[in-house]
Amino acid sequence: MFGRLLLGVAASVAGSLGHSLGMTLQKRAHLRLESQGTSDKRHAAWRDQEWQFGLGLYLFSSTVPPTIALSILPVFVAAPLAAVGLVANAVCAKYILASTFARTDVLGTFLVSLGSCCVALFGAIDEPLLSLNELLLLYKRPAYMLFFFLYSALVLALVAAELYWRRRYVRLSNSVGGSLDSPRVALHQVSALRWTPSACGNFAEHTPLLSPAGSSDSSSGYSSVTEQLSPEPEPMASRIQAGCSTPPPPASTETVDCMYRRHFLEANEALLSREVEKCHGEQVARYVSGLLSAVLAGLLCSQTLLLAKSGIGLLLLTVQGDMQLKDPLALAIAVGLATTALSNLYYIQRALRLCSTLTVVPLSYCSGSLSALLSSLVYFDQVRLMDTMQISMISIGILLLAAGVGLLSSKNDDQNGPLHLPPEPTDS
Numbered sequence: 001m002f003g004r005l006l007l008g009v010a011a012s013v014a015g016s017l018g019h020s021l022g023m024t025l026q027k028r029a030h031l032r033l034e035s036q037g038t039s040d041k042r043h044a045a046w047r048d049q050e051w052q053f054g055l056g057l058y059l060f061s062s063t064v065p066p067t068i069a070l071s072i073l074p075v076f077v078a079a080p081l082a083a084v085g086l087v088a089n090a091v092c093a094k095y096i097l098a099s100t101f102a103r104t105d106v107l108g109t110f111l112v113s114l115g116s117c118c119v120a121l122f123g124a125i126d127e128p129l130l131s132l133n134e135l136l137l138l139y140k141r142p143a144y145m146l147f148f149f150l151y152s153a154l155v156l157a158l159v160a161a162e163l164y165w166r167r168r169y170v171r172l173s174n175s176v177g178g179s180l181d182s183p184r185v186a187l188h189q190v191s192a193l194r195w196t197p198s199a200c201g202n203f204a205e206h207t208p209l210l211s212p213a214g215s216s217d218s219s220s221g222y223s224s225v226t227e228q229l230s231p232e233p234e235p236m237a238s239r240i241q242a243g244c245s246t247p248p249p250p251a252s253t254e255t256v257d258c259m260y261r262r263h264f265l266e267a268n269e270a271l272l273s274r275e276v277e278k279c280h281g282e283q284v285a286r287y288v289s290g291l292l293s294a295v296l297a298g299l300l301c302s303q304t305l306l307l308a309k310s311g312i313g314l315l316l317l318t319v320q321g322d323m324q325l326k327d328p329l330a331l332a333i334a335v336g337l338a339t340t341a342l343s344n345l346y347y348i349q350r351a352l353r354l355c356s357t358l359t360v361v362p363l364s365y366c367s368g369s370l371s372a373l374l375s376s377l378v379y380f381d382q383v384r385l386m387d388t389m390q391i392s393m394i395s396i397g398i399l400l401l402a403a404g405v406g407l408l409s410s411k412n413d414d415q416n417g418p419l420h421l422p423p424e425p426t427d428s
Contacts, residue, residue, distance in 0.1 A: 008072030015065025016085030018057050023348075023357055024092035025054030030353045031097070045349075083113040083120075089361040097357065104407045105358055111404030112362045116369055118397030122390045123373045131317060132327045135310055138379055147378045151371075155299055162292040169285035169354075290354030291363065297347040298367030304340040305368075306375050307333055362408045366401045 029051035045051045090109050093099040138144060311333050314324040324330060351360045373394070377383050386394075 004072055008069050011065040011072070012069035013084050015061045015069065016083075017088045018061030018065065020085045020088035020092050020357075020361065022054045022056070022058030022061060023089070023352060023361060024096050026051050026058065026349070027352045027357050028097060029054060045353075083116045086113050086116075086362055086365065089357055093357050099356060099358060108362065108404045108407030111400045111407065112366060113404075115397040115400030115402075115404060116365070118393050118400065119369060119373055122393040122397070123377075131322065132314065132324050132329050136329060138381060141381070143381075144379055147375075151299075151375070155296065158292055158296050158299070162289055162296060165285050165289040165292065169282060169289050172282040172285055286354050290351050290360065293347045293351035294355065294360045294363040295367045297344050297351060297360075298364040298369075299371050300340045300344040300347065301364070301368040302371035302375055304337060304344055305372050306379065307337040307340060309376075311337060359408055362405050366405045370398060370401065 026045075029045060029048045032050075033045060033048065086109050090105060311330075314330055314333070318324050348360070348364060351364065377386075
């Protein structure tokens with residue numbers, strides 16, 4: 001008995017560790033491709049061996065070890081052990097991705113782990129195996145139909161929002177990339193390159209028409225030309241001052257070269273300011289798109305678990321002699337399971353490309369856990385089986401999860417430093 005229990009615990013912990021390591025390896029592959037400037041990173045990732053190994057480890061750890069653990073351990077024991085993956089994710093991010101693990105990350109990981117344990121311990125309710133007819137009756141209940149409609153509307157709204165921010169990120173990324181192809185003056189260097197009179201003194205020495213006032217040649221030449229063109233200098237000067245807005249000739253210390261230099265530096269500074277704003281908007285769009293992808297991955301994962309739970313129940317009934325696989329509903333469950341699983345894989349990959357694993361993993365885990373709990377309670381009509389104590393502890397766990405995810409996602413990638421690879425050792 002003890003050996004069987006130990007096997008279940010080892011399978012659960014190994015699955016959590018492999019799950020986190022697989023996602024970290026995929027993230028590192030995305031970072032390496034991004035640092036190499038690969039033009040089509042989405043297709044290049046499929047050919048990367050490290051990414052392939054990480055994906056295989058992720059898929060294996062998400063299927064085989066949890067199945068072994070759930071077949072041996074009760075749910076209220078196996079579910080909290082899955083929170084080990086959050087700690088493993090933080091460790092992998094620090095030592096494999098060289099991410100900065102701040103105090104807020106430690107506190108956020110602790111709160112998410114504690115909240116997930118509360119939700120798993122007090123929200124786990126065992127239910128008997130259900131046949132297709134019983135599952136269909138549960139599905140037709142008005143309460144679940146309303147819940148399914150609201151849930152689908154939420155998912156579609158998040159998909160639309162993610163598409164909007166994705167297109168915004170692509171548009172800003174292309175505009176910033178195109179405007180930065182030619183070399184520019186750095187923004188912090190523009191103020192140092194502004195025009196100064198002393199900077200153009202040498203050029204003024206070689207410009208006789210605009211030489212300093214102390215030069216008698218230029219002043220006499222200028223006055224002689226003025227006298228020849230204006231027989232009545234005083235009335236002409238008065239008319240110019242009264243009705244003409246033409247600027248006066250440049251000062252003696254400001255040459256034409258300096259005027260052009262100052263003009264183009266000011267224009268360049270304005271252009272750089274716009275580019276900085278575009279870069280900031282690009283980072284915001286990238287981060288929001290990654291966060292929405294992580295939330296969608298968690299929501300789709302919860303539906304995958306719900307369909308898998310129903311499918312496993314049908315398989316067990318079939319093994320026990322009650323054939324359940326001839327009904328079209330069984331095929332619909334299988335198609336739904338494959339669709340949600342592939343969609344979950346797509347969005348988790350997109351989230352990994354755009355955001356740090358310190359943000360993606362807790363956010364997807366939190367949204368998936370809460371969605372799975374709520375879907376299970378409504379679909380299997382388990383709310384009536386819960387007492388006040390369970391509901392209170394689940395509510396506390398949800399608050400802890402929300403606080404932990406808020407801390408982990410409160411910093412962007414530039415602050416927590418995951419968007420770089422650890423330095424490679426150099427040969428001395």
